[in-house]
Amino acid sequence: MYSFTEENYIKAIYKLQEKSGISVNTNAIAEIMQTKAASVTDMVKKLSEKKLLSYAKYKGVELTELGRKMALEMIRKHRLWETFLYDKLNFSWDEVHDIAEQLEHIKSTKLIDCLDEFLGFPENDPHGDPIPGKNGLIQRIELYKISELGIGEFGVISGVVNHSSLFLQHLEKNQLVLGKGIEIISKSDFDQSLRIKIEGGIPIMISNEVARNVLLKKSR
Amino acid sequence: MYSFTEENYIKAIYKLQEKSGISVNTNAIAEIMQTKAASVTDMVKKLSEKKLLSYAKYKGVELTELGRKMALEMIRKHRLWETFLYDKLNFSWDEVHDIAEQLEHIKSTKLIDCLDEFLGFPENDPHGDPIPGKNGLIQRIELYKISELGIGEFGVISGVVNHSSLFLQHLEKNQLVLGKGIEIISKSDFDQSLRIKIEGGIPIMISNEVARNVLLKKSR
DNA sequence: TAATATTTTTAGACTAGTCTAAAAATATTT
DNA sequence: AAATATTTTTAGACTAGTCTAAAAATATTA
Numbered sequence: 001m002y003s004f005t006e007e008n009y010i011k012a013i014y015k016l017q018e019k020s021g022i023s024v025n026t027n028a029i030a031e032i033m034q035t036k037a038a039s040v041t042d043m044v045k046k047l048s049e050k051k052l053l054s055y056a057k058y059k060g061v062e063l064t065e066l067g068r069k070m071a072l073e074m075i076r077k078h079r080l081w082e083t084f085l086y087d088k089l090n091f092s093w094d095e096v097h098d099i100a101e102q103l104e105h106i107k108s109t110k111l112i113d114c115l116d117e118f119l120g121f122p123e124n125d126p127h128g129d130p131i132p133g134k135n136g137l138i139q140r141i142e143l144y145k146i147s148e149l150g151i152g153e154f155g156v157i158s159g160v161v162n163h164s165s166l167f168l169q170h171l172e173k174n175q176l177v178l179g180k181g182i183e184i185i186s187k188s189d190f191d192q193s194l195r196i197k198i199e200g201g202i203p204i205m206i207s208n209e210v211a212r213n214v215l216l217k218k219s220r
Numbered sequence: 221m222y223s224f225t226e227e228n229y230i231k232a233i234y235k236l237q238e239k240s241g242i243s244v245n246t247n248a249i250a251e252i253m254q255t256k257a258a259s260v261t262d263m264v265k266k267l268s269e270k271k272l273l274s275y276a277k278y279k280g281v282e283l284t285e286l287g288r289k290m291a292l293e294m295i296r297k298h299r300l301w302e303t304f305l306y307d308k309l310n311f312s313w314d315e316v317h318d319i320a321e322q323l324e325h326i327k328s329t330k331l332i333d334c335l336d337e338f339l340g341f342p343e344n345d346p347h348g349d350p351i352p353g354k355n356g357l358i359q360r361i362e363l364y365k366i367s368e369l370g371i372g373e374f375g376v377i378s379g380v381v382n383h384s385s386l387f388l389q390h391l392e393k394n395q396l397v398l399g400k401g402i403e404i405i406s407k408s409d410f411d412q413s414l415r416i417k418i419e420g421g422i423p424i425m426i427s428n429e430v431a432r433n434v435l436l437k438k439s440r
Numbered sequence: 441t442a443a444t445a446t447t448t449t450t451a452g453a454c455t456a457g458t459c460t461a462a463a464a465a466t467a468t469t470t
Numbered sequence: 471a472a473a474t475a476t477t478t479t480t481a482g483a484c485t486a487g488t489c490t491a492a493a494a495a496t497a498t499t500a
Contacts, residue, residue: 005487026448039488041449046486058448058495089334102326108319114309225457246478259458261479266456278465278478446497454489460482467476 002050004105007074009033009043010052013063014071023060069136076132078104079125080115086126086178087119093126093160093168126178128159128215144218146194147211149184155216156181162213175201176214222270224325227294229253229263230272233283234291243280289356296352298324299345300335306346307339312392313346314385346398348379348435364438366414367431369404375436376401382433391434395421401439 002010012032016024026044030037048055052067063071081103085091091099106112113134116122123141124130132138143158157180160168171177181199188194192208222230232252236244246264250257268275272287283291301323305311311319326332333354336342343361344350352358363378377400380388391397401419408414412428 003486027446035487036489037448038450038490042487085331089331089338091330091334095330099326099328099331102328103323106319106322108322110311110315111305111309111319114311118309223456247476255457256459257478258460258480262457442500444497444499447495449492449494451492452490455487457485459484462479462481464479465477467474469474470472 001107002070005043006047006050006052007070007105009047010063010067010071011074013053013061014068014075017063023062025060029061072132072136072138074104076134076136077106077112079129079131080112080119080122082125082127083119083122083131084115087122092165092172094163094165096126124158124217126159127163141217143215145212146182146184146196146206146214146216147192147208149216149218151184151186153218154181154183154220155218157214158217159215160213161215167213170210171214174204174206176206176210181219182216221327222290225263226267226270226272227290227325229267230283230287230291231294233273233281234288234295237283243282245280249281292352292356292358294324296354296356297326297332299349299351300332300339300342302345302347303339303342303351304335306398307342313380313388313398314383316346317383344378347383348398361437363435365432366402366404366416366426366434366436367412367428369436369438371404371406373438374401374403374440375438377434378437379435380433381435387433390430394424394426396426396430396434402436 009029012029013024016028016032020028026037026040029040029044033040044053044055044061047053047067048061051064052070053061053063055061078100081100082096085096085099086093116134122131123139124143128143130138130140141158144155145161146155149155157176157178159178160171175198176182183197185195185197185203192211194206194208194211195203196206197203229249232249233244236248236252240248246257246260249264250260253260264273264275264281267273267287268281271284272290273281273283275281298320301320302316305316305319306313336354342351343359348363350358350360361378364375365381366375369375377396377398379398380391395418396402403417405415405417405423412431414426414428414431415423416426417423
């Protein structure tokens with residue numbers, strides 16, 4: 001059984017490895033873990049002994065297959081809990097992260113698989129990020145900004161680029177919520193604003209600013 | 221913010237205080253916390269400094285109002301999560317406890333209040349134990365053993381006395397699940413076994429052993 | 441490539457929570 | 471009420487995870 005701290009280190013290292021290539025250095029880990037480099041060295045040695053990552057002094061670390069699998073499990077849990085909070089308990093997009101940060105440490109495979117089923121096997125969390133499957137595979141679904149779609153194309157709102165409360169509240173006020181299907185009606189050559197039709201509603205205008213910050217899964 | 225360990229101590233002390241009167245002694249705490257008396261002494265001193273309980277050397281401990289409130293919050297969380305697992309994720313009676321033991325430590329008042337609402341403000345958990353309200357009040361509903369009801373009386377299954385997996389599985393096999401309405405048809409003078417009718421089913425026999433371990437809320 | 445700057449590691453110490461073994465207080469028995 | 475048994479506390483040590491300060495390795499610059 002792994003401690004919360006160990007789990008958080010693995011998740012942090014996974015994220016760093018995702019964006020900045022193969023080997024992750026001590027200082028970078030210290031920064032996102034809000035701790036000191038010396039502490040990271042200690043922990044990294046421990047995780048290395050547990051075969052979760054490979055580590056050579058002064059050379060940075062790299063997750064093993066075991067570590068990678070663990071990181072994906074954490075991310076799966078995190079995103080499923082976020083989806084639960086958003087879909088079932090009506091939390092807003094910006095409230096879910098901190099609570100999911102706690103919930104992702106709950107140990108029970110059955111719990112998370114049942115939750116997955118209860119939520120209808122969602123493919124993306126409320127921020128549009130893909131939810132890894134039971135097998136540890138990420139099914140990456142191509143998401144497009146509204147502004148990238150052509151006239152006549154259809155899509156389902158699946159995420160956002162800008163996560164600010166102000167923006168999320170603006171979307172909600174305009175019925176632009178997760179899961180809604182929309183169709184591109186026309187684009188203005190003047191200010192790149194768009195006219196779109198929301199599923200079961202009348203056509204509305206949205207600014208290019210909005211169109212560049214909402215992500216769609218193409219449909220039809 | 222309190223640690224998991226501190227929270228578990230407070231919950232344990234509350235439970236002991238419930239059944240065995242006012243002052244709780246060190247060894248009893250050590251036993252249910254699965255630790256040694258020396259460790260209990262240390263922790264109890266700490267909790268005393270935090271005003272969660274009052275403690276006099278060699279005289280045992282007693283929760284303060286603050287400690288009692290905290291214990292009730294823990295119990296509220298525990299029982300709401302158990303209800304969630306049972307009602308929404310279809311866990312069985314005997315599976316919910318261990319996971320709720322982890323979930324009860326999640327820190328978010330909003331989360332637990334939204335969960336309460338999502339579950340329809342349940343009054344009892346899947347074991348029939350009352351769920352403390354937001355205010356910290358326990359609404360105690362009178363529950364009767366099946367064996368205490370008279371012939372012709374009706375009741376809804378609302379809890380159990382014996383919480384063992386073996387017993388809970390036996391009940392499930394015989395359709396004796398939470399929320400089912402039953403009617404007492406007759407009682408045997410020989411072995412105190414009962415004939416009962418389960419809502420929407422045919423009459424069945426149950427042993428006195430079963431009848432003494434299932435709790436009903438009277439109805440009609 | 442020598443000097444300097446940066447990064448990483450080591451050494452030793454601290455806290456929370458636990459332990460064992462022994463001492464102190466309380467309870468029970470005779 | 472003295473002897474014995476039990477319970478509780480103290481003292482000192484251990485582990486996980488953290489820290490600071492200093493040493494060692496690596497990287498950068500002139």
